Amino acid sequence: MTLTAVRKDPATQTMTTTAEFDATPDRVWQLWADPRQLERWWGPPTYPATVTSHDLRPGGRVDYYMTGPTGDQPKGYWDVVEAEPPRSIVFRDGFANDDGTPNTDLPGTESRIRIEEIGDGRTRMSIESRFPSVEAMEQLLAMGMEDGLSQAVSQIDAILAEDGDPTR
Amino acid sequence: MSTLAGIDQVFSALADATRRDIVRRAIDGTEGVAELAEHYPMSFAAVQKHVAVLERAGVITKERTGRRKVVRTNLDGLLIARRLLDTYEDLWRGRYGRMTDLITDRKETHA
Numbered sequence: 001m002t003l004t005a006v007r008k009d010p011a012t013q014t015m016t017t018t019a020e021f022d023a024t025p026d027r028v029w030q031l032w033a034d035p036r037q038l039e040r041w042w043g044p045p046t047y048p049a050t051v052t053s054h055d056l057r058p059g060g061r062v063d064y065y066m067t068g069p070t071g072d073q074p075k076g077y078w079d080v081v082e083a084e085p086p087r088s089i090v091f092r093d094g095f096a097n098d099d100g101t102p103n104t105d106l107p108g109t110e111s112r113i114r115i116e117e118i119g120d121g122r123t124r125m126s127i128e129s130r131f132p133s134v135e136a137m138e139q140l141l142a143m144g145m146e147d148g149l150s151q152a153v154s155q156i157d158a159i160l161a162e163d164g165d166p167t168r
Numbered sequence: 169m170s171t172l173a174g175i176d177q178v179f180s181a182l183a184d185a186t187r188r189d190i191v192r193r194a195i196d197g198t199e200g201v202a203e204l205a206e207h208y209p210m211s212f213a214a215v216q217k218h219v220a221v222l223e224r225a226g227v228i229t230k231e232r233t234g235r236r237k238v239v240r241t242n243l244d245g246l247l248i249a250r251r252l253l254d255t256y257e258d259l260w261r262g263r264y265g266r267m268t269d270l271i272t273d274r275k276e277t278h279a
Binding site for chain 1: 253254256260266268270
């Protein structure tokens with residue numbers, strides 16, 4: 001795999017990544033279409049995913065939970081908007097409550113996946129993910145990143161304070 | 169934290185005393201580049217360059233108020249957005265890596 005491009009646009013809270021795989025489009029499609037394969041890459045090693053229902057068709061839904069190091073099991077889901085094997089998927093993903101209903105307190109993201117053959121048995125996949133707002137992005141990503149973020153912010157504060165107030 | 173890659177750019181932008189001073193002055197967002205330049209014993213072009221470095225790192229933004237463009241410190245907005253996108257990038261880099269392992273795995277098993 002070669003990650004060929006990463007484009008981040010803070011103004012529209014969008015990130016687009018493009019990667020090339022040494023595999024056919026059908027093989028790459030299976031990463032999404034086979035729930036057993038999906039759960040092997042969706043969650044990081046510290047939060048492996050378990051897919052409990054999987055209907056990758058327009059109007060369909062994918063339900064999963066992740067298992068954290070302390071046994072916590074946050075639930076998530078995708079609402080599938082588009083799915084055209086082996087070429088494209090559009091889905092909105094979000095967090096779910098314990099009973100599986102969408103957690104409307106937390107914002108979701110919309111992702112658009114494109115898979116195309118580029119010859120020599122290779123396949124390009126691009127993923128565009130869009131957050132509804134900076135606040136939404138902050139809320140979503142900062143959950144696992146709170147320490148890193150506040151640490152970075154306090155480091156910035158410390159640097160800004162270094163020169164001190166010359167009038168003091 | 170290694171997941172906050174873009175933070176390096178922020179810190180290198182803040183590694184210069186003039187630029188730190190610009191960041192402090194721009195917190196109110198009342199001055200344009202020309203007005204900021206008057207505070208420093210250097211050319212307008214030099215100050216403009218410092219502002220550009222800060223802008224690229226997402227530390228400040230230029231905003232239009234009426235007919236003027238003011239420089240405003242932006243630690244809450246774009247800077248955070250940028251850092252969060254970096255975090256998100258790392259998340260997806262991890263996913264791509266696992267996808268590749270999976271594809272390679274299966275190939276070897278079937279070979």
